[in-house]
Amino acid sequence: MSINVTPIPRLIDLAAPAFTLGTANAAGSADTAVASDSTLLVFDAVNPAPVGVAAVGSAVVSSRRDHVHAGTPYEEGTWTPQICDESLDGSGEGQVYSLQLGTYTKLGRVVTIDFSVTISNLGTLTTSQNARVLGLPFTSKNLGDYSATASMSQLSSAAITALSSPTGQINSNSTNMQIFQFDQTTGSGIITIAQLSAGGSVRASGRYIV
Amino acid sequence: MAITERTIIGSREVLADGQIQVRTDTVIERDGVEISRTYHRHVLAPGDSITDQDPSVQRIAMAEHTPAKIAAYKLALENAA
Numbered sequence: 259m260s261i262n263v264t265p266i267p268r269l270i271d272l273a274a275p276a277f278t279l280g281t282a283n284a285a286g287s288a289d290t291a292v293a294s295d296s297t298l299l300v301f302d303a304v305n306p307a308p309v310g311v312a313a314v315g316s317a318v319v320s321s322r323r324d325h326v327h328a329g330t331p332y333e334e335g336t337w338t339p340q341i342c343d344e345s346l347d348g349s350g351e352g353q354v355y356s357l358q359l360g361t362y363t364k365l366g367r368v369v370t371i372d373f374s375v376t377i378s379n380l381g382t383l384t385t386s387q388n389a390r391v392l393g394l395p396f397t398s399k400n401l402g403d404y405s406a407t408a409s410m411s412q413l414s415s416a417a418i419t420a421l422s423s424p425t426g427q428i429n430s431n432s433t434n435m436q437i438f439q440f441d442q443t444t445g446s447g448i449i450t451i452a453q454l455s456a457g458g459s460v461r462a463s464g465r466y467i468v
Numbered sequence: 469m470a471i472t473e474r475t476i477i478g479s480r481e482v483l484a485d486g487q488i489q490v491r492t493d494t495v496i497e498r499d500g501v502e503i504s505r506t507y508h509r510h511v512l513a514p515g516d517s518i519t520d521q522d523p524s525v526q527r528i529a530m531a532e533h534t535p536a537k538i539a540a541y542k543l544a545l546e547n548a549a
Binding site: 336337338344346350393395431432 | 483484485487489491506507508509510511513517544545548549
């Protein structure tokens with residue numbers, strides 16, 4: 259790592275290993291501190307980027323920004339997407355699936371999901387109700403009107419308005435994603451179970467906070 | 469050399485409203501030494517069936533998913549709809 263500073267700051271002694279201008283610090287090495295108003299530029303593989311302005315007195319920034327800070331929880335794995343109506347029952351209404359694949363990566367409080375689900379039998383799902391994808395790996399943040407978005411790459415065998423752009427919404431304190439489409443002159447409307455068909459697929463990627 | 473695979477419940481987290489976040493770990497071992505571990509997650513909400521859950525999760529659910537908590541969770545869902 260190389261650091262540009264303007265004006266040249268006074269360095270405060272820190273625990274070893276010592277900070278050295280122009281020398282690559284190893285991952286997990288000591289933090290860097292400056293003692294005047296300075297913008298720190300940190301170089302990673304390609305470009306420098308400011309990581310903060312030191313306040314008068316002293317400031318401490320991470321010595322590297324291209325690795326996960328120690329202590330930031332990281333986890334990756336799989337989950338099982340299901341399709342349901344507003345009863346939020348992913349299997350008890352006779353649904354049959356031919357594909358259920360969900361993956362997640364959780365870094366700190368941010369969960370990124372990708373999934374594909376194909377339903378071969380809709381069972382007795384209530385046709386008038388909003389179609390949802392159930393089974394998210396973590397419950398979303400419980401914060402009032404919080405919602406997050408999932409982008410759909412595929413919604414097949416569905417009866418929707420052409421060019422209506424289906425999208426997913428993950429609400430507060432939830433483990434399901436509601437499916438919407440922009441088919442209203444006033445905004446988005448729900449996609450109902452009636453608009454799905456046996457053999458239909460939903461593929462999407464999204465991100466939410468826990 | 470023996471390669472074995474087993475699943476364990478690696479994590480159970482109970483949220484304030486009774487939802488239980490469960491992580492199932494699949495552990496691959498060579499001669500008893502772990503060489504790989506993958507995760508699968510699901511969330512059990514108050515009122516969900518616990519029939520197919522691991523006994524350790526069932527025990528937590530039976531303690532946490534009281535009628536009052538199930539009713540409160542259902543009410544919260546209705547209010548959010």
